[in-house]
Every structure is written in structure tokens, then in C-alpha cells.
Amino acid sequence: MPRLFPVRLALPAEGRRAIAWAGAEAGLNSAGSILxxxxxxxxxxxGAETLSDLSFSLQAGGFYFxxxxxxxxxxxxxxxxxxxxxxxxxxxxxxxEETAGMSRAALPALRRRIGVVxxxxxxxxxxxxxxxxxxxxRVRGVSERDxxxxxxEMLDWAxxxxxxxxxxATLSGGEQQRVAIARAxxxxxxxxxxxxxxxxxxxxxxxxxxxxxxxxxKLGTTVVVASHDLHLISRVPRxxxxxxxxxQLADPTGALRHPPRRAGS
Amino acid sequence: xxxxxxxxxxxxxxxxxxxxxxxxxxxxxxIMTLLTVLAAAAGLGLGSAAKALEGGDxxxxxxxxxxxxxxxxxxxAVLAALRNMPGIESVKRLEEQEMRRLLEPWLGEGGxxxxxxxxxxxxxxxxxxxQQQIAAMxxxxxxxxxxxxxxxxxxxxxxxxxxxxxxxxxxxxxxxxMAGATAATVVLAARSALDTHRxxxxxxxxxxxxxxxxxxxxxxxxxxxxxFGGALGFAGSLLILWLVGERVSAIGxxxxxxxxxxxxxxxxxxxxxxxxxxxxxxxxxxTIIRALRRLS
Numbered sequence: 001m002p003r004l005f006p007v008r009l010a011l012p013a014e015g016r017r018a019i020a021w022a023g024a025e026a027g028l029n030s031a032g033s034i035l036x037x038x039x040x041x042x043x044x045x046x047g048a049e050t051l052s053d054l055s056f057s058l059q060a061g062g063f064y065f066x067x068x069x070x071x072x073x074x075x076x077x078x079x080x081x082x083x084x085x086x087x088x089x090x091x092x093x094x095x096x097e098e099t100a101g102m103s104r105a106a107l108p109a110l111r112r113r114i115g116v117v118x119x120x121x122x123x124x125x126x127x128x129x130x131x132x133x134x135x136x137x138r139v140r141g142v143s144e145r146d147x148x149x150x151x152x153e154m155l156d157w158a159x160x161x162x163x164x165x166x167x168x169a170t171l172s173g174g175e176q177q178r179v180a181i182a183r184a185x186x187x188x189x190x191x192x193x194x195x196x197x198x199x200x201x202x203x204x205x206x207x208x209x210x211x212x213x214x215x216x217x218k219l220g221t222t223v224v225v226a227s228h229d230l231h232l233i234s235r236v237p238r239x240x241x242x243x244x245x246x247x248q249l250a251d252p253t254g255a256l257r258h259p260p261r262r263a264g265s
Numbered sequence: 266x267x268x269x270x271x272x273x274x275x276x277x278x279x280x281x282x283x284x285x286x287x288x289x290x291x292x293x294x295x296i297m298t299l300l301t302v303l304a305a306a307a308g309l310g311l312g313s314a315a316k317a318l319e320g321g322d323x324x325x326x327x328x329x330x331x332x333x334x335x336x337x338x339x340x341x342a343v344l345a346a347l348r349n350m351p352g353i354e355s356v357k358r359l360e361e362q363e364m365r366r367l368l369e370p371w372l373g374e375g376g377x378x379x380x381x382x383x384x385x386x387x388x389x390x391x392x393x394x395x396q397q398q399i400a401a402m403x404x405x406x407x408x409x410x411x412x413x414x415x416x417x418x419x420x421x422x423x424x425x426x427x428x429x430x431x432x433x434x435x436x437x438x439x440x441x442x443m444a445g446a447t448a449a450t451v452v453l454a455a456r457s458a459l460d461t462h463r464x465x466x467x468x469x470x471x472x473x474x475x476x477x478x479x480x481x482x483x484x485x486x487x488x489x490x491x492x493f494g495g496a497l498g499f500a501g502s503l504l505i506l507w508l509v510g511e512r513v514s515a516i517g518x519x520x521x522x523x524x525x526x527x528x529x530x531x532x533x534x535x536x537x538x539x540x541x542x543x544x545x546x547x548x549x550x551x552t553i554i555r556a557l558r559r560l561s
Contacts, residue, residue, distance in 0.1 A: 084471055104558065105475075112473030124465050139474045 033057035033093075034191060034222045035081065040090030042076055042247075050076045051247045054090070058224065060190075063217045065233045066226040068244035074226040075119060075195055077244060081224060082116045082193045083107055095190070112140055115189030115221075117197045121180040123168040129155060129179045130164040136187040154182045157212070159205075173200040181209055185216055192216060194225045198232055210235055290454040290487070291494035294447060294545070298498025298538050299505075301443040305537060306506055308436030309530040315429045322391040323418045324399060327384045330412040339410035340385040346409045352391055352398035359386040447541060448548045451487060455552040458483055466557070480553040484546045491545035495538030502534075 036057040043049045051073045058064055066074050079085040080092055083099060092099045094110060102110075115136070123132050134151045142150075155161050158178040160171075168176055177200045184192060192213065198206035206229075214236060217223045227233060233241065243250045326343055330336035340358060347356045359367075364383055391398065403415040419426075459466070466479055506526075526534070 082471060108470075108473045108475045110473075111471060114473075116471060122464070122468050124468060135468070136472045139469065139472045139478065 032060050034060040034062075034095060036091075036093040037080075038091040038093070040080065040087045040092055042073075042080060042085060043088045049088075049247060051080070051087075051244075054249060056242065056249060058222060060222055061217070061220050062222050063214070063236055063239040064222075064224045064242055065236075065239050066224060066242045066244065067228065067230075067233065068250070072244040073247040074244055076247075078116075078193050078195050078224070078226055081191070082114050083111055112136075112187070113190045115184035115187065115192045117177075117181050117184045117192075117194035119195040119199070119226075121168070121176045123176055123179055123183075125168055128165045128167060129160055129171065129175075132168065132179055133182045133186050135183060140187060142187075150186060151182075154186050155179075158182045174202065174205065177201055178205065178209070181212070185212060188216070188219070189221060192221050192223045194223070196226055196228070198227065198229060206232060207235070288454065288457075288490070290450060291490045291497070293450045294491050294494025294541065295498040295501070297443050297447045297450070298495045298541055299501045300498075301440055301447075301541070302499055302502035302534050302537050303505060304436045304439035304443065306502070306526060306530075306534055308433050308440070309526055309533065311429050311433045311436065313525055313527065313530070315426060315433065322393060324389045324391070324402070325416045325418070326387040326389060326406055326410075327414045327416070328387075328410055328412055329384045329414055331382045333382065335412075336382075336385050339412060340387065342409040343387060343406050343413060346405050347387075347389060347402065350398070350402060350405070353402075354390045354392050357388045357390075359388060444541075444544060448544060451491070451545045451548040452552050454490075455483060455487060455549045456556065458486070459553060459556050466560075470560075476554055476557040479557060480550050483553045484549050487549040488542055488546045491542045492538075495541045499535070499538045 037054045040051065040054040041049050042051040054077070066077065068074055076085065080087060081094075083094070086092075087100050090100070095113060097106075097110065099107075099110065124135065127135070130151055133154055134147045137147045137150065152161065152164065155164050158181065160175060160178055160182070163171065163175065166175075168179070171179065177197065181194070181197055184194065194213070197213075198209055201209065210232060213223050213225065233239065328336050328339045328343065330339055344356060344358060347353055361383070364386065368383070389402070399415075399417055406413045406415055469479055510525075
């Protein structure tokens with residue numbers, strides 16, 4: 001039976017320390033926000049704005065669900081979060097640093113603090129499941145000895161220990177998604193961004209994945225999950241909800257329990 | 266978990282597929298290396314030949330006098346006049362036997378009859394820098410031997426030396442052109458590899474990989490291709506040079522035979538494939554970094 005969570009990440013005392021560390025060392029602003037959008041707009045090419053007038057902040061150590069209908073701009077918003085895109089207007093502060101005008105050379109250091117679960121997984125096709133999960137650690141230059149144990153444990157937890165040498169093409173959709181999630185969390189990011197992370201897995205696995213996100217969040221990682229799944233959302237009662245509609249943060253509906261936190265509020 | 270330096274660990278070499286000799290680049294590099302080494306060998310060999318020509322600080326004096334008594338008297342006078350001149354290393358009269366041996370290929374065996382007047386020939390070897398003395402020498406020789414002709418070897422060989430010099434420049438130009446073509450090949454290969462692995466690069470970037478880290482992956486791959494192609498091309502060029510050397514030896518010509526390669530030249534030729542690898546790595550890095558900067 002695989003462990004629910006890698007030992008290294010599950011130390012209870014470390015969780016409290018991590019939260020304190022997240023606030024003290026992660027370059028947060030005085031209000032303790034890890035991310036702040038200030039009148040942000042995003043436009044692809046010369047088309048209409050995909051995102052417009054977004055102003056909000058996310059607190060360090062918070063758990064956030066991003067919901068909204070298809071085409072509302074959830075993936076675009078997440079791209080701004082994990083620095084795959086820069087806004088066409090407005091300011092984005094991440095870990096206390098303004099990223100819209102940031103030099104290209106400064107981006108890798110910020111990106112290493114973010115874990116991303118892509119909607120389309122984006123596994124490297126010629127690498128095994130093990131090597132895909134090890135990727136963020138290798139980018140950071142972690143020693144192979146450390147990688148060996150951590151990645152094996154992560155794959156065991158994801159129920160893929162026996163498939164560690166399998167290439168993505170030979171894995172099912174659900175297995176690929178679990179590899180993608182393992183890859184996103186293996187380096188203990190300060191900010192975890194997941195785009196529909198449970199879309200291809202059965203309810204039991206979805207619950208386990210959410211437990212992982214929850215455990216990471218309790219260790220101090222700020223979690224942002226884009227999801228349509230209201231049942232999934234209801235499993236994390238403390239989570240806050242951001243609802244996007246036609247590129248703008250919408251007022252909460254009756255189905256949402258918390259309004260999105262606005263910048264400066 | 267301890268984090269180390271910026272370079273990817275050896276295990277990450279497989280971040281890009283490892284297949285060798287899968288694209289045209291190693292073969293193109295092999296051909297380029299072969300042609301470059303041959304052009305360089307030709308240039309260096311011609312350099313040796315040019316040196317052999319330059320090294321011949323010699324003049325030949327012919328006493329063209331039909332009357333054998335006067336010929337002998339003028340020859341003796343010339344030998345006496347030159348012996349004490351500065352700048353002269355040695356003065357030697359060619360013996361009649363040797364003269365006949367030299368003429369035999371032209372007139373046939375027994376063609377050199379004893380009644381045919383053969384000019385007397387005096388071979389004069391000069392010290393280095395003795396060229397400046399030639400005009401004075403010729404003047405002195407003509408004073409004591411009116412029928413003497415002074416042939417300056419350097420002057421006679423000057424057109425050949427100029428041709429060899431031009432060929433050396435041509436060889437150097439070819440080496441540079443080949444280096445340029447190799448660089449262009451690497452640029453195309455690097456761009457193509459970048460397009461092929463764009464998805465992987467994007468993922469690496471989003472995980473925090475720097476442009477330098479990504480470029481190093483491509484550099485290593487291209488360096489291995491260049492190393493393989495370079496070794497193959499160098500081996501081929503050695504084979505060709507050996508075959509050409511065999512043919513040159515068979516000719517037995519002093520001038521062509523002088524176009525040999527000394528150990529320093531061989532060392533330079535052996536360095537060319539390595540220089541090719543270094544060039545390929547530098548060009549690959551430059552291309553990849555430039556392309557990555559345009560990505561986002």
C-alpha cells in the first residue's frame with residue numbers, strides 16, 4: 001500500500017514552520033499576499049481581451065479554487081500565475097516582485113517556486129514517468145541520490161511505482177495525469193497551480209489528489225486549482241473561490257461560499 | 266534536498282533524445298572535416314615546398330665557351346674569383362661525368378659525344394642573406410669570364426614560388442569557407458532541433474530552466490554529432506593523404522616530394538576536427554540562446 005504522502009513532505013511540525021517561512025522569506029508584501037493582480041488585462045494578438053480588469057490578491061498559504069464556464073479565461077489566468085504569459089496591461093506581483101516588466105533572466109528563479117499541473121499534462125514524451133517527475137528537481141540541480149528516493153516515493157504515492165520506467169504514450173490518461181501532478185508537487189513549490197487536475201481520474205484518485213493538495217497547502221504551499229467540479233470544491237471547506245466569467249472576476253453566486261478576495265480588501 | 270550548480274546533472278542528458286547519427290549533421294560535418302583537412306594539408310604541404318624553394322640560396326654559373334682551352338681558363342678564373350668572396354658558403358664545379366649523367370635523359374644513352382662542347386657548370390651555394398651579393402658576384406664573374414652566364418635560382422623559381430603562394434592562400438581560403446559552411450550547418454541543425462523539441466523546451470522553461478541550461482543540452486548533443494562526424498572525416502582524410510603520399514613518392518620529383526608535412530603540420534591537422542567541435546558548440550550555443558530569447 002503506497003504511503004499517502006512522501007515522508008519528507010509529511011512532517012507535521014514542518015508544516016507550521018513552512019507557513020511561517022512562506023511569509024517571512026517568500027518576498028510577500030505587508031498584507032501577506034503571495035500574488036496580487038492590479039487592473040490586469042490579457043489579450044492574444046489583436047483580438048478582444050481574454051481577461052480584463054482583474055484586481056485581486058491571494059494570501060500566502062491559502063487554498064483557492066478557480067471556477068467558471070468554459071472559455072471564461074481560467075487557463076489564461078493560470079498562465080499569468082505560472083508566468084507562461086505576461087499581462088498586456090496592469091501589474092502582477094508574484095512573491096512580492098512585479099513580473100509584467102521583469103527581465104527574462106529573472107523569470108527562472110520565480111518559476112522554480114511554482115508547481116504547475118497542465119490541463120494537457122505536457123509530459124515529455126521520450127522520458128519515463130520517473131524522469132518526468134524528476135524534471136523539476138533536475139532543473140534545480142538536486143543530486144541524483146536525493147532525486148532517486150524522492151521521486152520513487154512520489155510515484156509510489158501516485159500508485160505508479162510499478163510504472164516508473166513507462167513512457168507517457170504507454171500510460172492511460174489517468175496515469176499521465178498522476179505523473180503530471182507528481183511532477184508539479186515533487187519539489188515542494190510555494191505556489192501550486194493546477195488546471196483541471198482531476199479531469200481524467202476516478203473519484204477515488206481525485207479524492208487522493210485533493211488530499212495531497214490539501215496536505216501541501218497545510219505545509220504552507222499556496223494552492224490554486226481550476227475546476228468545474230463542485231463536488232471536489234466542497235471537499236475543501238476552507239478554500240476560497242474565484243469565479244471567472246467572460247474574462248472578469250464575477251460576483252459570487254449562491255453556489256459559492258466565499259467571495260473572491262479583492263486587492264486591498 | 267541539496268541543490269547544486271546550474272548545469273544539468275549527467276542523468277539529464279537524456280532530456281533530449283539521445284539517438285546518434287539520426288540526422289544529416291554528423292555526415293555533413295564528416296564531409297566538411299574531410300575537405301577542410303585536405304585543404305589544410307595541401308596548404309601546409311605547399312608551404313613546405315615554398316620553403317624548399319626559398320631555402321635554395323644558390324646560383325649556377327655556366328661557362329658557355331666552345332673552345333675547351335678558353336672554357337677551362339675562364340672556369341678556373343671564376344673559381345678563383347669566387348672563393349674569397351663574402352656570402353659564399355661553397356663553390357663546386359660539376360664534373361664532366363655528372364654533366365653527362367644530367368644530359369643523358371635528354372640526349373639518350375651515348376648521345377653525349379665527346380666532340381660536342383658542353384658548357385662548364387659551377388654550383389655556388391650562398392649563406393643565408395647571400396642573395397644581396399648576387400649582383401656583385403655576377404659582375405665579378407663576367408669581368409674574369411666574358412662567356413659566363415649567371416643563373417639565380419630564386420629568380421628562376423620566382424613564378425613557381427608565386428603560384429605556390431597563391432595556392433597556399435587558396436587553401437587557407439577554402440579552410441575558412443569550410444569553417445563558415447560548418448557553422449551554417451550547425452545553425453540549421455540547431456534551429457531544426459529547437460523546433461523539434463519546442464514542447465520539451467517550453468516545459469523546461471516553465472519549471473525554471475534557464476536559457477543556459479537548455480542551450481547546454483543542445484550544445485552537448487551537437488558536440489557529440491560534430492565529434493563523431495569530425496573523427497569520421499579526419500579518418501577519411503588521413504586515408505586520402507596516405508594514398509596521395511604513396512603516389513608522390515612514386516614520382517620521385519624533388520619539388521613535389523618537398524611538399525611534405527612535418528610533425529607540427531600533422532599536429533595542426535589533428536587539431537582541426539577538435540576545432541570543428543569547438544566551433545559547432547559555440548555556434549550552437551549562440552543560435553539556441555538567440556532563438557530562446559525570441560521565444561517569450
